[in-house]
Amino acid sequence: KATVSVLYWRVNMADDGLFPVAVLIDELKSSEMAVRVRATKQLKVIAEALGFERTREELIPYVTEKGGGWDDNDEVLICIAEQFADFLEYVGGPPFASVLLIPLEQLIGMEEPVVRDKGVEAINNIVKQLPDNVVERDFAPIVHRMANHEWAACKAGSAALIPTLYARTHVSENLTQLRTLYISLTTVEEPLVMRAAVQHMPSIVRCVNSASMLGGILEKYYQLGCHKQDGVRLLAVEKCAEVARELAKLRAPELIQKFVHPIIKDAVRDVSWRVRYMLCTQLKDIAEATSLSKQPAEIINIYKALAGDAEAEVRTAAAHQIANVGLLVAGSRDMRELTPCFNDLCFDANNHVRAATAANIVGLSQVFSKGEVKEFLLPLLTKLLGDESADVRLNVIGELGKVSETVGFKELGPRILTAVTNLATDSKWRVREGVINVVPSLAKLMGPEVFNTDLSNIVIGWLTDQVCEIRGLVAKVLCDLWQIFGENWARTNLLPKILVIANKENYMHRVALLSFVSLVASKGYCSPEVLNSTFLNLFASMARDKVPNVRFNVAKSMEGCLSKIDSKTITANWRPVLDLLENDPDIDVRHFARKALVNCP
Secondary structure, eight states: OHHHHHHHHHHHHHTOOOOHHHHHHHHHHOHHHHHHHHHTTTTHHHHHHEEEEEEEIHHHHHHBBBTTTTSOOHHOOOOHHHHHHHGGGGSSGGGGGGGHHOOOOOTTSSOEEEEEEHHHHHHHHHHTOOOHHHIIIHHHHHHHHHHTSSSSSHHHHHHHHHHHHHTTTOOOHHHHHHHHHHHHHHTTOOOOHHHHHHTHHHHHHHHHGGGGGGGHHHHHHHHHOOOHHHHHHHHHHHHHHHHHHHHTTOOOHHHIIIIIHHHHHHHHOOOOOHHHHHHTTHHHHHHHTTGGGGGGHHHHHHHHHTTTTSSSHHHHHHHTTTTHHHTTTOOOOGGGGGHHHHHHHHTSHHHHHHHHHHHHHGGGGGTTTTIIIIIIIIIHHHHTOOOOOOOHHHHHHHHHHHHHHHOOOOGHHHHHHHHHHHTTOOOOHHHHHHHTHHHHHHHHHOHHHHHHHHHHHHHHHHGOOHHHHHHHHHHHHHHHHHHHHHHHHIIIIIIHGGGGGGGOOSSHHHHHHHHHHHHHHHHEEEEHHHHHIIIIHHHHHHTTOOSSSHHHHHHHHHHHGGGGSSSHHHIIHHHHHHHHHHHHHHHSHHHHHHHTTTTTT
8 A cells, every 4th residue: 555655656746746756755765775864864855745644644654664664774763763853743743743653662662772762862852842631642652552561672762751751741640650660660670671770760860859759769779779780780870970969959868878879889899890990980970969079088988999999990990080089088188098099000000000190190289289299299290200101101291281380390390301302202103292292381381491401402303203294293383382482582592403404315304394484484473584584595495406395395385475475575585486486397396386476466
């Protein structure tokens, strides 16, 4: 019947001048997935052409059937769900919502999680547009049917829908039934269903909105937090903060204490490292949501256990939480109890743990007083700056600006310079790239005098690095230094050292020099005096370079400078150089020279 109906569409649409819509209908069942996806995204166009009745009776069945079943491709199913989410107006409005809800019910019962999630999202969006009587008539039976279905996927989908139905239900008896239904899902010994029940626990707590009615649900939440399946326990820990926030809105601290705190305490010593890892990553949010932030001693005990964990992954997560934990217990007399933990993390045998520690421990400078920074933090930073791992040293250098704000650059200056010198010649270009990225911030801390003495030659040397990416990055950094220290500094300390690269044998180094000059000129950092003397002389010299790549880069660089110079000077001094390049034997050089000449008066 559907096939005959579709043929009827094609004929009628061809007669009515709606051939493009007929083509879309054909493409909905194309053998090519990409074509079906594209056509599915045009369902609204087809529905507008067909009208309400034919959309309900012919288009929806046609889309949701293929040889008696759904499309076998997840991308198409996801696209259908996305279209149905705001398709209500195309089927005639709320009275006909079941036309969309029933197919979406089938999508929610599928095995693929992404398809289920999109189906839930679509139903929730549709339900928002329905009056209460339609919700009770069309949506409630779907929720009950799915919750009592034998398939785990359907039960899992119902866990996502029960909070939506609860929020739209007003009869006390029905509300009690829904709470019982949700509790029944938590007792299903299927990991998929239990995870779904935990996943949507914050939503059901928010919808119930009554501390006196939550006891049974929260009791099941705690039991799931102790379940033998580590995936269920992990999700229970992940949801602790959200559940606690909802309970805090209800002013029910006793429920947080009774049901949420035990899950946190059990997670600290959980047999699965993944659960402990989750607790560590969520520690700040959990502490703030559950009021543990008002119990510094409790936070310190939890953190000490996690920082000393047997698994490197957990210790790495603990290292990432150093600054957050410091903020949580700031001002507490127990703060000093954490310093042995920080010390152990700095000396950890695992490189990843030390690298995470190096990237985060500097944040303690915002918590410690100046005296504590010197007493506790500087020795640890000194150790990390001398670490055998380049990643560790690099992470410290990238964050040292925070410490310098507290104790000044002089305290760490020699150690920083030693680390930078060692990293400057590291065999891994990514390490050199990392050091280069922090040069501008280091330069601000050092000031021009220290920079000229200790770091200037290293930075300029990177402009002749063997890696193109490094040379390009250094050109940008040198441009930043020009802006930071000013033109007088650049003319005295930078240009005399950098212009000698024009005589380097490697032509790529000469191109890197031109790249720097072009950047400085285009950003307007240099004065017309520098452009018309130093840079113009450089261009005139390099315009006769033996390598065509250098010569056409001269033309490109000059083009970027022309907008900064008056027309009289261009005609007198710049145009002769471009005329020389325009007559170059190389076609690429001539092309870029002519392009630059277009901007000449």
